[in-house]
Amino acid sequence: MKLLVPVKRVIDYNVKPRVKADGTGVDLANVKMSMNPFDEIAVEEAIRLKEKGVASEIIAVSVGPAKAQETLRTALAMGADRAILIETDTEVEPLAVAKLLAKIAEEEMPGIVILGKQAIDDDSNQTGQMLAALLDWAQGTFASKVEVSGNMIAVTREVDGGLETVSLKLPAIVTTDLRLNEPRYASLPNIMKAKSKPLAQKKPEDYGVDITPRLTTLKVEEPPKRVAGIKVADVDELITKLKALGVAA
Amino acid sequence: MKTLVWVEHEGGALKDATLSAVTAAAKLGEVHLLVAGANISGVAAEAAQVAGVGKVHVADDAAYEHALPENIAPLIVGLMGHHDAFLAPATSNGKNIAPRVAALLDVVQISDILSVESADTFTRPTYAGNAIATVKTSDPKLVITVRGTAFEKAAKEGGAGTVEAVSSTGDKALSSFIGAEIAKLERPELTSAKVIVSGGRALKDGPTFESTIFPLADKLGAAVGASRAAVDAGYVPNDYQVGQTGKIVAPEVYVAVGISGAIQHLAGMKDSKTIIAINKDEDAPIFQVADIGLVGDLFKVVPEFTEKL
Numbered sequence: 001m002k003l004l005v006p007v008k009r010v011i012d013y014n015v016k017p018r019v020k021a022d023g024t025g026v027d028l029a030n031v032k033m034s035m036n037p038f039d040e041i042a043v044e045e046a047i048r049l050k051e052k053g054v055a056s057e058i059i060a061v062s063v064g065p066a067k068a069q070e071t072l073r074t075a076l077a078m079g080a081d082r083a084i085l086i087e088t089d090t091e092v093e094p095l096a097v098a099k100l101l102a103k104i105a106e107e108e109m110p111g112i113v114i115l116g117k118q119a120i121d122d123d124s125n126q127t128g129q130m131l132a133a134l135l136d137w138a139q140g141t142f143a144s145k146v147e148v149s150g151n152m153i154a155v156t157r158e159v160d161g162g163l164e165t166v167s168l169k170l171p172a173i174v175t176t177d178l179r180l181n182e183p184r185y186a187s188l189p190n191i192m193k194a195k196s197k198p199l200a201q202k203k204p205e206d207y208g209v210d211i212t213p214r215l216t217t218l219k220v221e222e223p224p225k226r227v228a229g230i231k232v233a234d235v236d237e238l239i240t241k242l243k244a245l246g247v248a249a
Numbered sequence: 250m251k252t253l254v255w256v257e258h259e260g261g262a263l264k265d266a267t268l269s270a271v272t273a274a275a276k277l278g279e280v281h282l283l284v285a286g287a288n289i290s291g292v293a294a295e296a297a298q299v300a301g302v303g304k305v306h307v308a309d310d311a312a313y314e315h316a317l318p319e320n321i322a323p324l325i326v327g328l329m330g331h332h333d334a335f336l337a338p339a340t341s342n343g344k345n346i347a348p349r350v351a352a353l354l355d356v357v358q359i360s361d362i363l364s365v366e367s368a369d370t371f372t373r374p375t376y377a378g379n380a381i382a383t384v385k386t387s388d389p390k391l392v393i394t395v396r397g398t399a400f401e402k403a404a405k406e407g408g409a410g411t412v413e414a415v416s417s418t419g420d421k422a423l424s425s426f427i428g429a430e431i432a433k434l435e436r437p438e439l440t441s442a443k444v445i446v447s448g449g450r451a452l453k454d455g456p457t458f459e460s461t462i463f464p465l466a467d468k469l470g471a472a473v474g475a476s477r478a479a480v481d482a483g484y485v486p487n488d489y490q491v492g493q494t495g496k497i498v499a500p501e502v503y504v505a506v507g508i509s510g511a512i513q514h515l516a517g518m519k520d521s522k523t524i525i526a527i528n529k530d531e532d533a534p535i536f537q538v539a540d541i542g543l544v545g546d547l548f549k550v551v552p553e554f555t556e557k558l
């Protein structure tokens with residue numbers, strides 16, 4: 001079966017985001033960008049499924065600016081077979097991304113679409129679930145373990161109370177949580193090889209999808225700042241302070 | 250505006266996260282609830298008591314028992330014919346169901362709202378809570394998940410909702426529930442605890458985490474949390490994780506032990522009223538947000554602290 005793995009180019013997780021002074025958004029000029037960490041986990045899981053012989057081909061896809069090609073090359077260097085870039089410079093909301101992915105899924109007919117559970121920039125946590133709805137497929141979100149057998153997939157999910165396992169009919173959607181796997185680093189030879197792997201360039205119009213945003217961002221602000229408090233010298237002083245707060249008797 | 254709030258329940262009782270969503274919904278208009286599950290007359294009766302609630306729609310069918318989104322989303326979509334907004338708590342179940350509803354209605358979802366500014370305008374956290382966006386929607390219907398720590402909980406009593414059965418949309422047969430490993434809680438639940446003691450990578454291993462953090466938590470009547478590093482290393486299970494991708498907490502007192510204070514961790518706890526940090530590195534970023542900091546070796550400090558309390 002084919003696997004489809006959507007990946008997003010986002011601010012690197014080690015960078016502290018800074019809100020622009022004019023309140024229009026977060027300053028991304030000259031900021032290190034990387035593949036969304038949850039998407040790296042998705043790519044890794046796809047590669048493992050291929051290594052196990054469950055999957056035959058991995059297609060990475062990204063919706064975003066021309067530079068998202070770098071993100072796709074990273075996926076190819078890790079082990080994806082080919083890539084599709086749907087290029088646009090406007091901000092694309094999860095619903096529009098899901099609509100584009102649904103079109104690609106209809107063309108490519110993957111057995112599983114593996115997505116990150118959320119992107120660390122907009123923190124929406126929506127795209128996988130929306131794609132599942134549009135395709136009328138089952139969804140296994142926040143996955144920490146997946147096991148394919150026949151035309152079913154068992155997904156162990158990280159939920160508020162612990163772990164839960166569901167069995168889904170294929171084709172299905174999986175979204176990754178942090179503990180599904182540890183993504184590999186691409187080796188230098190694989191990075192070189194990735195340069196010649198196929199990367200198709202498309203536009204949203206090619207799929208007939210209207211990506212006009214439904215949300216207008218009126219402003220973006222920094223959250224109220226916490227100021228560093230005091231340092232205490234020892235445990236006795238800590239306890240005195242806690243008593244003053246009414247926490248310790 | 251008529252709103253529909255999905256009621257999260259477990260073991261025949263309504264979960265607290267629902268009550269914050271009710272408060273958010275009440276700012277938009279009339280509050281109706283949806284209780285879906287199997288053998289849920291008790292939850293339905295409890296839901297009808299919640300202050301400010303009008304109608305309680307009850308869908309009693311085995312297909313809804315484990316909150317499978319494939320089955321529940323069509324039920325909600327059916328009810329959205331005569332509701333203007335759908336709200337769910339931003340819990341793992343709420344986050345699983347709501348986007349599926351939004352896509353079926355062809356509207357965007359507004360995730361994890363912090364405030365209701367007006368009928369179409371909301372604030373929400375982005376970039377691990379480092380940027381708060383005010384967004385306005387042009388969609389005809391609203392689909393929203395609600396951050397529990399940002400809204401007071403509606404009172405569990407005083408309401409007089411009318412219970413109304415809705416017919417089942419049945420089992421779509423796309424998914425089935427196999428089983429769960431739900432930790433038995435011996436301490437308060439993280440998202441509703443007044444005091445939390447969290448441990449990080451510095452705790453070395455599971456037994457050390459337990460023997461160091463648990464006694465302190467018990468002295469303080471606290472819930473226990475952890476950083477991602479502590480969970481990844483297997484010291485404690487995943488449901489302990491606090492942060493951008495774990496639980497969002499805002500207790501009266503948060504004690505961070507051997508946690509460096511990465512932005513992804515801060516995202517989950519920086520709205521705590523008082524933050525106490527114990528770390529041997531005086532330059533650890535956690536001290537930039539801590540009200541009270543103690544620089545020292547936790548293996549000396551924590552046992553002494555526990556004993557002297």
Ligand SMILES: Cc1cc2nc3c(=O)[nH]c(=O)nc-3n(C[C@H](O)[C@H](O)[C@H](O)COP(=O)(O)OP(=O)(O)OC[C@H]3O[C@@H](n4cnc5c(N)ncnc54)[C@H](O)[C@@H]3O)c2cc1C
Pocket residue numbers: 013037038120448449450451475476477478479490491492493494495496506507508509510511512513514517527528529530533545546547548
């Ligand atoms: C996509 C993504 C999502 C993430 N989501 C989360 C999340 O939800 N929650 C989360 O917590 N993290 C999350 N992280 C991880 C985060 O970036 C950090 O790696 C993590 O929080 C670090 O955990 P830590 O503070 O326990 O470990 P470290 O950063 O290793 O810190 C250990 C601290 O312990 C101190 N220490 C060591 N020994 C002692 C001692 N004997 N006494 C006192 N102090 C000592 C050290 O000085 C250090 O400050 C996420 C990361 C990514 C990429």
